[in-house]
Amino acid sequence: MFTSGLFSGKIVAVSGGGSGIGLTIARQFMQYGATVFIASRKEERLQKALETLAPLGTCHAFAMDIRNPDEVERFAEYIKDQYGRLDILVNNAGGQFPSAAELISPNGWNAVINTNLNGTFYMTRQMFTSFFMEQKSGVVINIIANIYKGFPGMAHTGAARAGVDNLTKTLAVEWSPYKVRVNAVAPGIIKSSGLEQYPPEILQGISDKVPLKRLGSTDEVAYLTLFLASPMADFITGETVYIDGGQRLWGDMWEM
Ligand SMILES: NC(=O)c1ccc[n+]([C@@H]2O[C@H](COP(=O)([O-])OP(=O)(O)OC[C@H]3O[C@@H](n4cnc5c(N)ncnc54)[C@H](OP(=O)(O)O)[C@@H]3O)[C@@H](O)[C@H]2O)c1
Numbered sequence: 246m247f248t249s250g251l252f253s254g255k256i257v258a259v260s261g262g263g264s265g266i267g268l269t270i271a272r273q274f275m276q277y278g279a280t281v282f283i284a285s286r287k288e289e290r291l292q293k294a295l296e297t298l299a300p301l302g303t304c305h306a307f308a309m310d311i312r313n314p315d316e317v318e319r320f321a322e323y324i325k326d327q328y329g330r331l332d333i334l335v336n337n338a339g340g341q342f343p344s345a346a347e348l349i350s351p352n353g354w355n356a357v358i359n360t361n362l363n364g365t366f367y368m369t370r371q372m373f374t375s376f377f378m379e380q381k382s383g384v385v386i387n388i389i390a391n392i393y394k395g396f397p398g399m400a401h402t403g404a405a406r407a408g409v410d411n412l413t414k415t416l417a418v419e420w421s422p423y424k425v426r427v428n429a430v431a432p433g434i435i436k437s438s439g440l441e442q443y444p445p446e447i448l449q450g451i452s453d454k455v456p457l458k459r460l461g462s463t464d465e466v467a468y469l470t471l472f473l474a475s476p477m478a479d480f481i482t483g484e485t486v487y488i489d490g491g492q493r494l495w496g497d498m499w500e501m
Contacts, residue, residue: 246468251475253278256328258320260311260368261285261338263294265438266388269463270335270470275301277471280328284320285338286310311338311364314371321375331376333474336365336409337388340439341402343447354401361405366412369427373416377425384474387413387429388466389485393493397501406431410485417483426482428473433489434498435461447499454498457490 257274261267262283271281271294280303283294291306298304307323309316324331339361344353369385377383389406390396396403410429417427434440434451452459469488472478487493 247277247471247475249277251277252333252471255279255332256282256324256330257333257335257474258282258284258324258331258372259335259337260364262335263287263290263306266432266435266463266466267335267337268294268297270337270467271298271304272301273464273467273471274333274474275304278302279333280304282307282320282324284309284311311336311368312359314367317364317367317371318375321371325375330380331372331383333384333386334368334372335386335388335470335474336368338364339388339390339402340442341399341405343398343443344401345398346400349401357401358405361402362408365409369412369416373420373423373425377420378423381424383420383423383425385413385416385425385427386470386473387427388470389429389431391431391433391487391489391493391498393431393487397497398499413485414483421482426479428478428481428483429485430466430469430473431485431487431489432466433461433487433492435463435466437463451499454496455490455492456495459490461488461490 257279259267259271262271263285271283282305284307288308295306307320309320341357387409389409392403392406413429
């Protein structure tokens with residue numbers, strides 16, 4: 246797809262890189278020559294991922310929670326100790342649960358906002374101050390979700406991802422003097438481990454709701470992420486690119 250060695254010598258951090266979309270993003274970066282750090286909470290899951298990635302090149306795993314700024318800082322120090330730099334940050338870690346808005350408790354709301362909005366900000370700010378600001382270079386890719394028409398059925402994640410969508414634009418401008426590009430990828434429904442957390446009845450017949458009549462693959466999300474992180478996208482910043490088979494433009498995702 247891309248030229249081999251496209252990311253040769255680059256250091257990449259992928260949050261949530263131990264599973265699903267994040268794991269595929271990590272794998273593809275490694276296939277094109279990058280050294281990759283994957284980070285998420287569950288050590289065991291990270292170690293399994295590391296085993297599958299190790300044959301492709303250099304990969305490191307770090308157990309941490311993006312909601313905890315101290316752990317985020319330790320992750321940055323871990324990268325700094327080994328390579329002294331970071332070139333690309335992919336904020337992919339996230340999670341939510343389906344619920345009518347009125348049934349979301351304050352705890353449930355805060356948990357989703359904390360992960361998807363606050364955690365993304367902590368990671369991005371930390372990597373900027375630890376690396377990008379001084380390097381005068383850096384790329385951030387935020388994996389969000391299809392929030393084009395709001396997010397009926399998951400108000401918390403819709404609000405959090407809309408926050409990240411806006412943050413993407415703000416940081417793209419604020420950090421442009423440092424030659425840092427910030428973009429977002431908004432996946433529709435992707436055949437990935439994340440889908441296993443949803444009740445099967447919600448997902449039944451869901452491909453028919455997508456104009457292209459199928460779900461996306463983790464590889465397709467990764468190709469877009471790599472493109473936006475590459476020099477081919479050097480003049481693109483502050484954008485959110487949807488990858489949803491046209492779903493945002495037509496019909497309802499699921500019955501209310
Ligand atoms: N699959 C889809 O259709 C779809 C569509 C739109 C958007 N997305 C978004 O794309 C991203 C990847 O989704 P996926 O399908 O690959 O789901 P997934 O396998 O559940 O991936 C989520 C990853 O985030 C990590 N994570 C969650 N909370 C974390 C925290 N507080 N700190 C650090 N890591 C954390 C998880 O690992 P640990 O549990 O070990 O921490 C996991 O590796 C998510 O943000 C998801 O919401 C997915």
